[in-house]
Amino acid sequence: MKLDIFIVDAFTDAQFKGNSAAIVPLEQWISDELMQKIASENNLSETAFIVKNSSNSYHIRWFSPLTEIDFCGHATLATAFVLFNHLDVSNEVEFTTNKVGSLIVTSQNDGKIVMNFPMQKPEPILHVPTDLLAGLSIAPKKVLKNRQAYFVVYNTQHEVEQVAYQSDLLKQLAPFDVVVTAKGDDADFVSRYFWPANGGDEDPVTGSIHTGLAPFWAEQLNKRSLNAYQASARGGSLICHVDFDSARVTLVGEGVLYLKGCIFV
Template identity: 55%
Template structure:
């Protein structure tokens, strides 16, 4: 059996930038263990599997090299990119996933892919886990949490860029990951994302966490539209817009690879 696979760099206009994700479309789900094995073999931060429901509607599942993930933004962008690539006349696609419901993704005239996510604004944490404080090289000014991660807030971009982290200690926060963030110099805010419990050490660009970051910083800055930068080694620009209790997360993507897996 052969399965077609695309690899797409999301949240970038340049090849080898942003965050790469693999996209595989099948008429029926492959066995869970096989999907996990493929994701592990790919060793990308995410492999997305799509199953058609009807015209321009797909069920979607996301797998890191370690486990299945409830919600992944950059692999959703990569999936939409592939759907639009295969169907040039389409300008909208809908994905469904149990943890986040329906995700509407639109293709704009300039090639920007706009994803409508649920608002996942974090709430302050009363008792900050010691593993979080021990796992980051600098104590944050504030700590919050949503369904996905702990949010460690700092005062300046220099602090976020300089953070060193201990993966073994941050693993103790499972099932939650950790995002560190601050106001930016050239962008409204910057962030870095660590997820040793669920996928890897540092994620290049994490679309899903901006469903929490954008509402947080939008409220602090009294803004409905924000431009963010994820300050990883590859880096990526994320355009965010708040509307009707949804968070629109947008950016561009480029195709890296199209091939077949032989199973």
């Protein structure tokens, strides 16, 4: 079987920055086992598989090298980039999902991609897991949690950039990942994302977690539009708009094509 594949750097306007995702368009679903093997072979943080529902609607599923993921923002942006620029889809597409409902993505005239996602605001927790505290080199100011991850809040961007983590301990928090965050020096807020239980040690740019980070910082800073920076080695920038009335978060970013080819399985 021959399948098309694209690799796109997401949340960046330059190659080798942001977060890479593979996109595999399918005419019909292949087995979960084969999708997982392809994602493991690609060895990127995410591989997205899509099947067309109608002209501007696709069902999307995301796989890390280790497991299927409920929700992935950067691979959604990368998939929309491919559809808009290489597969003749007009400037709006709907992605249907197994876990997080409908995702509406549009393309602006300037090439930026706008994604409208359900809000996943974190809530404070009473008891912080000992593996979380032991797994991070800097003690948190505050810890919250949503359906995806523990949110570890620090006082400064410097702490976010300098914190070291122990993957073996954070892995014990499965199925939850860990995001560390603080008010930014230049951006409104910064973050890093660790996910040893579900994909790898540190994710370069994580769109999905900003559906929780953005509403948290919107309340802290009393702003509804925020600039975010994920301070990984590759780095990535996002513009976030928060609508508390509709419980939705809009993320804006860019993508750059790295590879177009075929795989044989």
